[in-house]
Amino acid sequence: MSIDADHGLQPATAGSGLVDAEELARLRRRRAERIGQWVLPALVVILTIIAWDRIVVWGGIPHYILPRPGLVAATLVEDWPLLFESLLVTLQITLGALAIAVLGGVGLAVLFTQSRWIEMSFFPYAVILQVTPIVSIAPLIFIYVDSKIAGLLICAWIVAFFPILSNTTLGLNSADHNLRDLFKVYGATRWQRLRFLQLPSALPYFLGGLRIAGGLSLIGAVVAEYVAGTGGIGSGLAFRILEAGYRLNIPRMFAALLLIALTGIVIFASLSFLSHMLLRKWHESAIKRET
Amino acid sequence: MQPDLHPSDAPVGARPPLLAMQHVDKVFGRDVVALRDMDLEVGQGDFISLLGPSGCGKSTALRLIAGLSHPSSGSIRWARDRVDGDLSVVLQEPTLMPWATVAQNVFLPFRLQGRRFRAVRDEILEALKLVGLEKFQNAYPRELSGGMKMRVSIARALVTRPRLMLMDEPFAALDEITRFKLNNDILALREKIGCTVIFVTHSVFESVFLSDRIVVMAARPGRVIRELRVDEPYPRGEAFRTSAEYAAQCRAASEALKQAMGAHDEH
Numbered sequence: 001m002s003i004d005a006d007h008g009l010q011p012a013t014a015g016s017g018l019v020d021a022e023e024l025a026r027l028r029r030r031r032a033e034r035i036g037q038w039v040l041p042a043l044v045v046i047l048t049i050i051a052w053d054r055i056v057v058w059g060g061i062p063h064y065i066l067p068r069p070g071l072v073a074a075t076l077v078e079d080w081p082l083l084f085e086s087l088l089v090t091l092q093i094t095l096g097a098l099a100i101a102v103l104g105g106v107g108l109a110v111l112f113t114q115s116r117w118i119e120m121s122f123f124p125y126a127v128i129l130q131v132t133p134i135v136s137i138a139p140l141i142f143i144y145v146d147s148k149i150a151g152l153l154i155c156a157w158i159v160a161f162f163p164i165l166s167n168t169t170l171g172l173n174s175a176d177h178n179l180r181d182l183f184k185v186y187g188a189t190r191w192q193r194l195r196f197l198q199l200p201s202a203l204p205y206f207l208g209g210l211r212i213a214g215g216l217s218l219i220g221a222v223v224a225e226y227v228a229g230t231g232g233i234g235s236g237l238a239f240r241i242l243e244a245g246y247r248l249n250i251p252r253m254f255a256a257l258l259l260i261a262l263t264g265i266v267i268f269a270s271l272s273f274l275s276h277m278l279l280r281k282w283h284e285s286a287i288k289r290e291t
Numbered sequence: 292m293q294p295d296l297h298p299s300d301a302p303v304g305a306r307p308p309l310l311a312m313q314h315v316d317k318v319f320g321r322d323v324v325a326l327r328d329m330d331l332e333v334g335q336g337d338f339i340s341l342l343g344p345s346g347c348g349k350s351t352a353l354r355l356i357a358g359l360s361h362p363s364s365g366s367i368r369w370a371r372d373r374v375d376g377d378l379s380v381v382l383q384e385p386t387l388m389p390w391a392t393v394a395q396n397v398f399l400p401f402r403l404q405g406r407r408f409r410a411v412r413d414e415i416l417e418a419l420k421l422v423g424l425e426k427f428q429n430a431y432p433r434e435l436s437g438g439m440k441m442r443v444s445i446a447r448a449l450v451t452r453p454r455l456m457l458m459d460e461p462f463a464a465l466d467e468i469t470r471f472k473l474n475n476d477i478l479a480l481r482e483k484i485g486c487t488v489i490f491v492t493h494s495v496f497e498s499v500f501l502s503d504r505i506v507v508m509a510a511r512p513g514r515v516i517r518e519l520r521v522d523e524p525y526p527r528g529e530a531f532r533t534s535a536e537y538a539a540q541c542r543a544a545s546e547a548l549k550q551a552m553g554a555h556d557e558h
């Protein structure tokens with residue numbers, strides 16, 4: 001038996017001398033687009049910084065209202081020991097909350113798919129926890145929880161776990177029904193079905209939820225720090241912003257803000273990368289098409 | 292365990308039984324009668340086509356035999372107790388796991404039996420060789436054409452050397468050329484491993500070319516109205532496809548199908 005009639009993996013004939021002008025134009029466009037993707041945003045940032053600097057200088061704005069970009073950079077370097085320590089604290093809370101959100105979200109989702117009754121009983125409460133603004137729950141949490149770190153973790157977790165829970169639940173339930181039948185014909189146990197069918201089916205959904213949760217846990221950590229509001233050693237970036245605000249140290253506010261934004265970007269980029277690496281071999285979202 | 296009879300060992304009707312459906316009814320909801328009073332004796336080595344218009348209960352009958360649902364009344368009995376790997380199915384969709392390679396997909400029935408990949412690697416490669424895809428064992432399904440995916444699905448069904456293979460319109464979504472080829476191949480494979488096949492189709496040509504028994508079904512309510520025999524011996528090839536015998540059988544099956552489409556139960 002041969003497979004000549006229905007091949008799928010034939011390499012394109014190379015070096016045949018045939019050239020399609022339209023194809024070449026398309027390739028050129030694609031390359032330009034790839035370069036533009038990086039160059040254009042960088043250009044916008046540079047222009048914005050220059051404009052900012054010029055506005056401050058030409059408008060004669062005092063540095064305690066709007067510092068020049070150079071001053072922000074200098075503050076970042078000067079205050080680095082303090083800010084870096086705070087960055088570590090915020091990062092710790094964020095990543096810790098994200099880790100608990102992953103464990104809790106996936107664990108609950110698995111529990112939900114094992115029993116419709118459990119899902120019906122508890123899903124509404126997950127929704128309630130999600131739709132209640134964290135700033136309104138946080139003060140209560142800090143009253144009942146003694147450890148500040150634990151309080152911060154709980155707040156960040158509440159914000160972050162829902163996208164993981166709801167996406168993973170959706171993913172676990174979206175396993176192809178023909179494959180479900182096949183597993184049944186082959187006598188799969190509940191555990192085998194979960195392990196070999198439902199979890200892999202849920203992976204793309206879970207990763208989508210994870211990317212959202214990464215950003216949210218940073219937001220949760222920052223908001224919780226604002227609410228907790230106590231200073232001293234072991235304070236995160238949000239507290240540095242508050243503190244600098246009281247002292248009218250605007251450059252430091254900008255420096256801390258810059259660090260938070262960068263942290264958010266790095267988290268999102270790493271989770272996107274993780275997602276790409278895990279799905280690139282098989283999932284449509286990670287496959288580049290010709291057209 | 293005694294191996295099943297090879298199809299060429301005995302004529303249709305004289306083969307030892309594999310399984311029997313008796314007075315099987317299947318009702319969905321309150322009043323959708325998908326099957327009424329279906330009797331079917333399946334002999335070892337039979338190649339049975341279930342032929343009929345859509346909605347006549349072909350898939351329902353297959354799901355009942357596969358144990359995916361249960362008769363509302365009547366019984367389905369295996370002559371010998373069914374064990375792991377005795378039964379396999381091929382559906383209209385190739386139904387592959389997109390996250391797994393071709394070899395891992397074919398490994399599935401063994402994996403669900405709790406066996407290790409290394410222990411069954413030879414069987415997997417053998418099955419892939421049978422369908423001509425041994426070079427693609429590490430490819431992912433998305434890299435394959437529709438016909439190749441269907442071959443993987445068939446390899447997965449063959450890999451446990453089942454006694455009964457259920458196929459639900461496996462080639463309906465493929466183009467004519469691929470379909471002809473796969474029809475030839477499925478017969479060749481069956482010669483090699485000698486299993487019993489129940490094949491659902493709504494193509495008269497396919498049913499005549501492939502099977503030695505054609506069970507014609509009608510809809511509303513789903514039921515068997517005729518059974519035809521195709522006595523042409525296996526192996527069958529292009530010579531059969533162009534023969535007068537084939538044309539006559541197709542005509543007879545078409546007549547029966549027309550009758551099935553016109554037939555309505557008064558109720």
Ligand SMILES: Nc1ncnc2c1ncn2[C@@H]1O[C@H](COP(=O)(O)OP(=O)(O)O)[C@@H](O)[C@H]1O
Binds near residue numbers: 345351
């Ligand atoms: N799960 C189900 N629930 C309700 N009705 C069904 C179900 N499965 C099949 N049916 C009905 O049973 C009849 C036979 O369906 P099916 O066996 O799929 O036909 P075929 O495969 O011959 O096209 C149809 O009328 C169909 O609508």
Ligand SMILES: [Mg+2]
Binds near residue numbers: 349350351
């Ligand atoms: Mg059907």
